[in-house]
Amino acid sequence: MQAQGKCPDCNGIGANPLIMHEFAYIDRYDCPGCNGSGLFSDWAKVNGRHS
Structure with missing residues (x-):
């Protein structure tokens, strides 16, 4: 993922997939690994690694 410049947690999307809440709301949330940038x-900064 480093060679492609993409976050390994979200595959460069910047958000985790849609999730279903208990009240049937569909929501999407920013990836905590890259703070939503992808x-x-x-x-690398968030996880204390050098890029």
């Missing part, structure tokens, strides 16, 4: 460089 970039490997941001993922």
Whole structure:
């Protein structure tokens, strides 16, 4: 993922897949690994790794 510049947690999408809540709301939330950017460089900063 580093060579592609994509966050390994969300595959560069910036958000995790849609999820179903108990009240049938469909929601999408920012990836915690890259703070929603989808970039490997941001993922590396958040996870304490050098890009």
